[in-house]
Amino acid sequence: MIELTVNGIKRQVDVVPEMPLLWVLRDELGITSPKYGCGVAQCGACTVQIEGMAVRACQAHIGEIAGKSVVTLEGLEKRDQHPVLQAWIEHQVPQCGYCQTGQIMQAISLLDLISQPTDEDINEVMSGNLCRCGTYPRIRAAIHAAAAKKMAEK
Amino acid sequence: MGELQRLSRRAFVFGSAAVAGGVVFGSYGDAAQAATDSDNPLSAGLGPNSASFNPWVEISPDKITLIAQHADIGQGVGSIQPIMIAEEMDLDPGQFEVRFAGPSPAYFNTGFADEFAPFVAADQSPAAEEARAKTLEWLRQSGLQMTGGSSTLPDTYEKLRVAGAVARETLKAAAAKRSGVAVADLRTQSGHVILPNGTKIAYVDLSADAARIPPVLDAKPRDPSKWRLLGKPMMRLDIRAKVMGELKFGIDLKTDGMLYASVKLNPGKGQPLKSYDASKARAMPGVRKILEIKNGVAVIATNSWYAMKAVDAIACEWAASAYPAEQADHWSVLESSFKPEFLGKEWRKIGDIEAGLKTGRLVEAEYRAPYVAHQPLEPLNGIGLVTDKGMDIWVSHQSPRFVQYVAATAIGLKPEQVTFHNQWAGGSFGHRLEYENVRVLAEIANQMKGTPIKLVFSREEDFLQDIPRQIAIARHRGSVDKSTIVAADLQLASTTPLKGLLERSGTPSKDPDGQLAAGLWNVYYDIPNFRATSYEAQGLSPSTTWRSVGASTSGFFTESFIDELIHAAGLDPMQARIAMCTVPHYRKVLETVAEMSDWKGPLGNGRGRGVAFVESFGTPTAEVVEVTKTERGIRIDKVWIAVDVGKVVDPVNFENQVQGGVIWGLGHAINCELTYAKGAVQQTNYNHHEAMRIYQCPVIEVRGLENDPKVRGVGEPPVPPAAPALANAIFAATGLRIREMPFNKFIDFV
Numbered sequence: 001m002i003e004l005t006v007n008g009i010k011r012q013v014d015v016v017p018e019m020p021l022l023w024v025l026r027d028e029l030g031i032t033s034p035k036y037g038c039g040v041a042q043c044g045a046c047t048v049q050i051e052g053m054a055v056r057a058c059q060a061h062i063g064e065i066a067g068k069s070v071v072t073l074e075g076l077e078k079r080d081q082h083p084v085l086q087a088w089i090e091h092q093v094p095q096c097g098y099c100q101t102g103q104i105m106q107a108i109s110l111l112d113l114i115s116q117p118t119d120e121d122i123n124e125v126m127s128g129n130l131c132r133c134g135t136y137p138r139i140r141a142a143i144h145a146a147a148a149k150k151m152a153e154k
Numbered sequence: 155m156g157e158l159q160r161l162s163r164r165a166f167v168f169g170s171a172a173v174a175g176g177v178v179f180g181s182y183g184d185a186a187q188a189a190t191d192s193d194n195p196l197s198a199g200l201g202p203n204s205a206s207f208n209p210w211v212e213i214s215p216d217k218i219t220l221i222a223q224h225a226d227i228g229q230g231v232g233s234i235q236p237i238m239i240a241e242e243m244d245l246d247p248g249q250f251e252v253r254f255a256g257p258s259p260a261y262f263n264t265g266f267a268d269e270f271a272p273f274v275a276a277d278q279s280p281a282a283e284e285a286r287a288k289t290l291e292w293l294r295q296s297g298l299q300m301t302g303g304s305s306t307l308p309d310t311y312e313k314l315r316v317a318g319a320v321a322r323e324t325l326k327a328a329a330a331k332r333s334g335v336a337v338a339d340l341r342t343q344s345g346h347v348i349l350p351n352g353t354k355i356a357y358v359d360l361s362a363d364a365a366r367i368p369p370v371l372d373a374k375p376r377d378p379s380k381w382r383l384l385g386k387p388m389m390r391l392d393i394r395a396k397v398m399g400e401l402k403f404g405i406d407l408k409t410d411g412m413l414y415a416s417v418k419l420n421p422g423k424g425q426p427l428k429s430y431d432a433s434k435a436r437a438m439p440g441v442r443k444i445l446e447i448k449n450g451v452a453v454i455a456t457n458s459w460y461a462m463k464a465v466d467a468i469a470c471e472w473a474a475s476a477y478p479a480e481q482a483d484h485w486s487v488l489e490s491s492f493k494p495e496f497l498g499k500e501w502r503k504i505g506d507i508e509a510g511l512k513t514g515r516l517v518e519a520e521y522r523a524p525y526v527a528h529q530p531l532e533p534l535n536g537i538g539l540v541t542d543k544g545m546d547i548w549v550s551h552q553s554p555r556f557v558q559y560v561a562a563t564a565i566g567l568k569p570e571q572v573t574f575h576n577q578w579a580g581g582s583f584g585h586r587l588e589y590e591n592v593r594v595l596a597e598i599a600n601q602m603k604g605t606p607i608k609l610v611f612s613r614e615e616d617f618l619q620d621i622p623r624q625i626a627i628a629r630h631r632g633s634v635d636k637s638t639i640v641a642a643d644l645q646l647a648s649t650t651p652l653k654g655l656l657e658r659s660g661t662p663s664k665d666p667d668g669q670l671a672a673g674l675w676n677v678y679y680d681i682p683n684f685r686a687t688s689y690e691a692q693g694l695s696p697s698t699t700w701r702s703v704g705a706s707t708s709g710f711f712t713e714s715f716i717d718e719l720i721h722a723a724g725l726d727p728m729q730a731r732i733a734m735c736t737v738p739h740y741r742k743v744l745e746t747v748a749e750m751s752d753w754k755g756p757l758g759n760g761r762g763r764g765v766a767f768v769e770s771f772g773t774p775t776a777e778v779v780e781v782t783k784t785e786r787g788i789r790i791d792k793v794w795i796a797v798d799v800g801k802v803v804d805p806v807n808f809e810n811q812v813q814g815g816v817i818w819g820l821g822h823a824i825n826c827e828l829t830y831a832k833g834a835v836q837q838t839n840y841n842h843h844e845a846m847r848i849y850q851c852p853v854i855e856v857r858g859l860e861n862d863p864k865v866r867g868v869g870e871p872p873v874p875p876a877a878p879a880l881a882n883a884i885f886a887a888t889g890l891r892i893r894e895m896p897f898n899k900f901i902d903f904v
Contacts, residue, residue, distance in 0.1 A: 015457075016439050023459035027414065032406040033399030035580070036458075037531045038613045042840040045531055073399040080398075088397045092389065092806050095814055096228025097396030098403060098531045098580025123849035130840055132531050132581050133228050134817030136851040138810060 002066045006031065007075025017063020021055075022046045024062050025072060033073040033101040037130070044129030045098065047105040048072045054109035056128075073101045076108075083153070084108050087146035095133035103129045107143050116147050195258035196221070203362035207324050207369040209260040210239055210317040213361040218250040218345070223261045223310060224301040225254070225552045226392070227530075227582035229869045230807045231306050233391040235314055238803070241383050242318025242375050243325075243357075244342040247391060254576035257554035259297020264290055264313065265305025265867070266298065268772055269668070274676040275772035276737045278863065301552035302587055302699065304771040304867025307803065311865040315375035323370035328363035329355050384803045392578075404550045404577035405535045405610060412537070412606040413442060415598050416461035418468060419450035419590070421618040421834030422475025423696055427451065429471045435464040444468070447597045448564075454602060458610045466612075475833030477695045484694055484830060485522075488627045491647035491691040498650075498688035499666035501675035507643050510683025514635025517722050519715055521630070522894040523707035524827035525622035527835075527843055528700055532580025534591035534611040534619075538599030544571030545596060550579035552587045556659040560589040561596040563660070583701040583818070587655060590619045614838040622828050622835075623700030624649040624669075625691075628711035632681075634722040639734070641683035642719065644674050644712060649697040650690050651704065658696075666690070669699070673708030673874055676769050679716065679734035695830065701818055702873035705770035709874025710823070710881070710895065713766035717882045718891065727882060728753045728765050728778075735767075739798060739861040740774040743767065746796035746857060747776040756886060760784075761791075764882025766875035772864065773871035774798050777816065779852075779879040783887050787902030790820065790852040790880065798859035799866040805858070812872045813854045819876025821846025823895050824903055850903065 001012045006029060013028050020039075025031040025048070034057045037043035046057040049071040076082055084107050094100045103126070110117055110125040117125070122143055131139070196206040204214035212219040220236035236252045239245075255261050267290040268275065273282035322342055329347035330337045332355070339350050346354040378385060395401035420427060430451050432444040440460030445452040451468050455461035478484055536549035544567055551557045554576060558569035579586055595609045611619070626648035633641045650667035657663075670688035677684065700706060720730040728748050735741040744767055747753075757763060760783035767776040778794045793816050802808050825844050828835045837843040881892045884901060892900050 019457075019459055023457055026406075027457035027459065030408060032402065035403075035531070036405065036533065036610070036613075038840050039462075040613075040839055040841070043531060085397050089389075089394055092393050092810065094228075094390075094393055094396040095230070095810060096530070096532070096579060096581040097392065097401060098228075100396055101399045104397065127847045127849045130531065130844075130847060132529065132583070132818075132845070134814030134821075134846065134851075135810065136817060136846070136848040137813050137854055139848065140851075 002062055004062070004065055004067065005069040007071055013062065015062060017061060019062045020058050021048070021060040021062055021065060021070065022057035025057060031072050031074060035098055035102060037099065041128070042130065043099065043102070044106055045102040047102040047129070049105065049109070054106055073105055083149040084111065084142070084146040087142040087149065091138045091142040091145065093135050093138040093142050095135055099129060099131045103131065103139055107139070107146070110143065111147055111150065115150065117143060193260065195256060195260050203365065205361045205365035207321050207364070208317045209255070209258065210314060211243070211321040213357055213364065215358055215361050218245065218357060219253050220250050221255050222252055223255045224306045225550060225576055225579060225586065227301065227550070227552065227579040227586060229306065229811060230390055230804065231301070232578065234804050234807065235306070235310055236391070237383055237388065238310065238314040239318035239321070241381060242315050243322045245345050247389070249345045252391065255554070257299065257558050257574050259299070261299045262293050262297045263300050263305055263309050264293060265309030266293055266300070266303060268308070269303050269305070275769055276678060276740065297555065299553065299555050304773065304870045306869070307865055307867050308772070311801070311803065312375070316373070319373035319375045320369050320371060323373035324364055324367065325357050325360050327370050328360045328367055331367065332360070332363055378801070385801070385805070387806050388804060390804070390807055401578060403532055403580050404548065405532055405580070407537055407548055407577070407608070409537065409606045412608050413454050413602070414456065414458045414461045415452050415454050415607050415609045416458065416465045416612060417447070417450055417452045417594055417609065417615060418465045418470060419594070419615065419619055420472040422472055423619065423621065425449060425473040425475055427470060428473055431469045435467040438464040438467060443602070445598060445601050447594060452594070452598050454598070454607070458608070462612045477693060477833070478830070479833045480831060481829040484625060487694055488625065488647050488691050491689045492629060492645060493689070496647065496689040496691065498670055498690040501671040501686045501688065503685045505683035507641060507683045507685040510641030511631055511633050511643060513640045514633045515722060517632045517634060517719055519630055519718055519893055521628040521711040521714060523626045523710060524829070524895060525625045525695060525697065526700060526822050526826045527617060527620045527622055527828050527837065528583045528585035529617065529620060529840070529843065530579070530581025530583055530585050533613055533616045534585070535609055536591050536595045537606055537608045538595040539606040540565065540596070540599040540603050544573065545599060546573045546575065547592065547595065548575045548577055549592060549595070550577040550586055551592065552582065553659065556589070557592050559660050560592050564593045564596040565600040584699040584703070585620065588621050588698055589658060617838040617843070618834060621654070621696050621698040624651045624697040624704070624707060625694065626707045628708070630711065630715040632715065632719045634719055637723045637725060639679070639681050639719045639723055642677070642681050642715070644686045644715070645689070646670060646674055646687070646708060646711065647689040647691050648707065649694045651697045651699050654696050655698045669704030670708070672704030672770060673712055673768055674704070677712060678737050678740050678769065679731070680736050681734070701815070702770055702870035705768055705874040709766070709768040709770065710877040713768060713875065713878035714881050714893065717764070717878065717885070726755055731765065731767055740767070740769065742861055743774045743776045743796045743798050743859060746859060747778050747794050750796065750855060750857060751778040751780070751794040753778065760887055762883045762885070762887025764879045764884070764886055766878035766882060768871070768874040770871045770874050771867055773866040773868060774862070775871045775875050777872070777875040777879040779876070779883040781880070781883045781887050784904055786904045788884055788887070789904040790850065793852050793854045795854065795872060796857045796859060797868060797871060798862045799868050800862040801860055801865045802858040808858055808868060809856045811868050812856045815868070815870065815872025816854050816876050817846050817851060819873040820880055821850070823877035823880060824850070824897050827896050
């Protein structure tokens with residue numbers, strides 16, 4: 001049994017230690033906002049936070065994160081009022097929406113690092129998150145809007 | 155499948171000219187008939203005291219359900235289709251549930267009428283309209299239920315509003331009967347019928363009464379000037395659930411007692427497995443079973459990852475592919491396909507092409523477009539359960555009735571024994587018109603009878619089995635006399651995407667592939683001597699429809715070549731196109747993009763602009779791309795795009811779709827190709843086939859025009875002009891004329 005904390009709740013899973021966190025979340029724990037897109041850290045659709053850091057869940061072996069705290073989009077604090085999620089809704093970013101939970105988790109991490117990112121900052125930090133539908137113009141706009149909102153709230 | 159085969163024989167009398175898009179606009183009466191004349195598939199599932207007036211509206215005592223007829227592959231069907239009904243019913247978002255349509259001929263796609271009729275989209279002559287009306291009748295008889303060809307709005311714009319109006323008027327009639335008030339004195343608002351004294355009766359409270367009266371079939375939809383929701387910025391119904399991570403895609407579903415499967419199939423597409431060694435896989439964690447299927451192996455395990463790891467450990471020996479093993483030989487076959495025996499069709503001939511080519515200066519150029527992959531981010535998947543009665547399949551797919559056919563055929567059932575449950579898709583771009591996951595899932599679930607099986611393709615397997623976009627070579631010739639383009643002779647050799655799809659759908663056609671005419675024959679410039687000819691290469695990789703299909707390659711060939719002719723004539727690329735354009739409202743699209751981009755000729759200083767205009771699926775689209783030559787390569791700075799769709803019904807989503815189409819067109823033109831080696835594609839993940847990431851994404855300014863007399867789709871039309879506009883811009887900035895995709899083989903990009 002491997003024990004970890006997911007979205008504030010202690011969970012135990014009976015799997016091999018090499019199993020990626022992504023599949024533990026999806027298939028063993030039924031948490032589906034982290035998506036399988038590539039399995040090799042090329043798309044970012046599985047992005048979650050481990051100990052507060054944005055990580056590709058397909059690359060994190062469950063054995064190595066025993067005892068650690070994992071937060072997925074479902075477990076974000078005050079999710080309904082979260083400025084990044086609000087901006088994503090206001091700008092109607094998604095098309096198919098499959099990559100968007102990963103995009104959002106990465107954008108939250110970006111804004112934690114850089115409170116007022118430029119387009120260049122966004123390009124740099126968000127380039128690991130692939131969107132096949134082509135929502136990039138709206139992702140940029142939503143990140144700027146969320147940054148402005150966070151600034152205004154301070 | 156008899157009915158669908160009849161479609162294949164009859165609709166393709168016209169040469170399967172799947173070229174132009176749009177809907178045949180009958181009278182409201184015709185549309186109302188379309189909404190009610192087929193057996194209503196909702197009737198069978200109705201509970202007590204519930205009413206359904208047509209295949210799109212269901213009212214029970216506790217809720218209102220609106221049917222999204224098409225598949226939602228990210229284009230917003232699950233929102234705009236119910237909202238078109240809700241507009242007419244005076245329902246507000248939140249007052250109804252949305253369900254995807256099941257398989258039924260009632261959901262035949264009227265939007266294909268234009269595509270299948272042998273006339274270019276701009277031809278609105280009586281002869282063209284008559285041919286479209288005939289095609290519509292054939293579509294009605296065949297019950298072709300398919301999402302594709304940018305047809306979701308052309309198909310449903312009128313019939314769903316009629317369906318909503320019928321529901322509204324029937325509810326009013328029920329309220330009139332109950333209250334004794336004349337229908338003329340009743341009005342509707344927010345899900346209620348309102349009596350003159352202010353009394354409100356909720357629609358759901360009228361369901362039992364409404365079920366007992368005949369639907370009011372002569373109901374008319376409102377004039378767009380009366381719209382509350384449509385035509386104005388609105389919130390797509392699926393946005394919040396997608397942002398909150400709450401929307402369940404097909405891959406997110408789970409049922410009790412379910413086991414997980416993953417597969418390894420012959421990468422030489424369609425060929426069998428010769429032998430395999432699963433001894434290593436059998437001992438791996440979580441593995442329950444190893445199955446041999448028609449063209450590969452499957453592992454059943456306790457989760458997807460165990461299944462993928464184990465299937466990866468199976469050593470397989472495959473039969474050789476039926477197409478050439480090496481990519482160079484694919485190109486050779488194409489090169490030798492410009493011969494009479496491979497003639498698809500001479501689609502159009504104007505003037506005297508041979509004499510025209512001998513006038514003035516001859517310009518010749520060869521263009522190439524490679525195989526490319528679809529690769530939506532959600533990989534192929536599905537859940538299947540086979541019992542003694544038949545099969546249930548939960549999968550996202552664009553052709554519900556063909557899913558029934560393919561699954562049933564794979565395991566010896568009748569199509570009606572397959573119950574199909576459509577799912578939200580994490581993208582498609584043409585991928586979910588094909589059947590690899592459906593066929594394989596049926597085989598696996600049949601061997602695991604009684605156990606629900608969830609199949610997930612690994613990304614690598616998805617790439618290997620992805621039936622690619624067509625590969626093509628164009629050999630174009632033209633002539634220029636002083637400042638006039640005298641002739642254009644457009645010739646193309648290509649694999650056949652639509653023919654291939656039809657064959658795999660169980661409705662083979664021997665007629666020329668109409669998609670090879672798309673972007674080739676529908677050229678609207680005043681060129682006195684013109685010819686467009688397709689050749690169909692034989693024996694190459696199967697290919698299929700990829701966002702914008704034939705026009706995705708021919709748009710690049712044609713509009714690059716037109717640009718070469720314009721430069722040879724010493725003209726301005728924008729002014730020359732505007733001057734040559736023969737269709738007034740298409741010319742307006744070009745004038746609009748010229749105005750948006752403030753086009754004033756060459757920019758200089760390593761900067762360049764290119765323009766391209768392509769009509770695909772009936773939607774005229776013009777794009778200007780601006781690039782800068784930097785030390786690190788070409789940087790795409792900005793794109794302006796004007797699109798005439800007749801009516802913009804959802805402006806926010808319209809902009810999102812158009813921007814997405816531009817990004818799709820640019821990204822794949824720059825970065826993507828699939829190449830075969832030893833019979834398998836060499837690109838098996840996104841690092842090999844990247845398309846566009848955010849760092850390359852330009853600013854994209856969008857304008858929708860509403861001059862076309864028909865309502866047109868917009869999912870695909872922004873794609874075809876993107877590549878030629880970029881190539882033309884690179885030429886303007888650098889003098890380098892790129893005639894082959896992907897462009898990064900010839901020039902670096904920032």
